[in-house]
Amino acid sequence: MPIKAPKGTRDILPEDIYQWNFVEEKFANLCKRFGYKEIRIPVFEHTELFQRGVGDTTDIVQKEMYTFLDKGGRSISLRPEGTAGVVRSFIEHGMSSLPQPVKLFYQITAYRYENVQKGRYREFNQFGAELLGASDPAADVEIITLLALFFQDLGIKNLELNLNSIGCPKCRGEYNKKLRAYLESKIEGMCDTCKDRFHRNPLRILDCKEETCKSIVKDAPALLDNICDECRDHFKKVTDKLNAIGIIYNIDKGIVRGLDYYTKTVFEFVSRNIGSQGTVCGGGRYDGLVEECGGPPTPGIGFALGVERLLLEMQNQGIEIPKPEAPDIYIGAIGEKAELVSERLAWQLRQHNITCIKDIMGRSVKAQMKYADKIGANYVLILGDDEIETNKAKLKDMRTGDTKDITLDTLIDRLIKNKA
């Protein structure tokens, strides 16, 4: 039995890689335009980091992490997301002593043990950015505008931006009391997971998809209507700024986010066209996270964007990504003498930054021509005894089919000129 890629993983093949390179480069350039710097973090971390950072009560930590003991007996987990690792690095390298704010971006794979479906894999790719040290609503807006501009740059239209505020620990505590009071009498009518949530994290009951829970929750007090003055003011400033820029959004009181660290602003960009996993990007503010992970009190906000979903959406919208450039020239040879010359020629061409494919199969001229055609070479040069003797050859333009006599010494200059 041949070995196949494990469930939920996939190869990105040479024929598709240009799409990935394209969005990766676009994202990196955009982040730099906003003053963000790239950071690379480990694929695995101490399990405890995610337990503390992502949250012990979350599905991600409870049932989706790839966790194992290494040979030293340490509990290690593959990162299920990027923020916790970035925050750990921020603390470990004393980045709170850097000029504030600290702006970071990354392009990572992440790992979650889940059942696979469209737009969801066990190994998946995320683009993310984290803005640390800035508590002002302007920081929230910067992160959202970065994303809006990214989608605009790529030509993606009609992604819905959903916004909510889930308050700070202070007002959320108040709200949890209110919510519990409201739900207490109705607890018997709720599903089993929600009965559990009632004690652990009643907020997430708001997000339950069970009909019975939904109907109970429908008339529950909304979190957004019960946040404290400071949080309300923060949220208003965020929406005022978005209005001023002209970024369209919905306020969605149901967004809770599955990670425990979020505070105040939470948001997501959603597509309706790419299956049931339509959240292309999710993010929010996490003012307590750095401290929770053992660093100095530091506000932060960031997001993670699912690259597989991004590409699905681009495909869905018919957005064309420029294909990679074709090889400049194919050099074929007949006979050993010509082969030696073609080796030297190819070496020189490549030194001059010209993409040159040469024959390494010793095949017939016809086979070589067919191959040159299939790889999309712009020009073909076939060398034989005649060419070596006269130092001249026919340079064939594969598009038009025209051939032109050239001397071998002028080939490089000619190709360089063609490229320009």
Add this chain to the structure above:
RNA sequence: GUGAGUAUAGCUCAGUUGGUUAGAGCGCCAGGUUGUGGCCCUGGAGGUCAUGGGUUCGACUCCCAUUAUUCACCCCA
């Protein structure tokens, strides 16, 4: 963890009420033209019919299990 669909060549798929050497198109290799691609023609390589068991004189076809895969639930990027 749960539910449903699917599994035949590298890819996309045929394969009759169960019948003997399992097919096509595309792709790959070669030849037709021993020095010039695309079009055309000819030939070749490539299959434990997902795996294991069962029913049957006989199974790609029917039944069961397993695995993989797709979509969905939960949840999330």
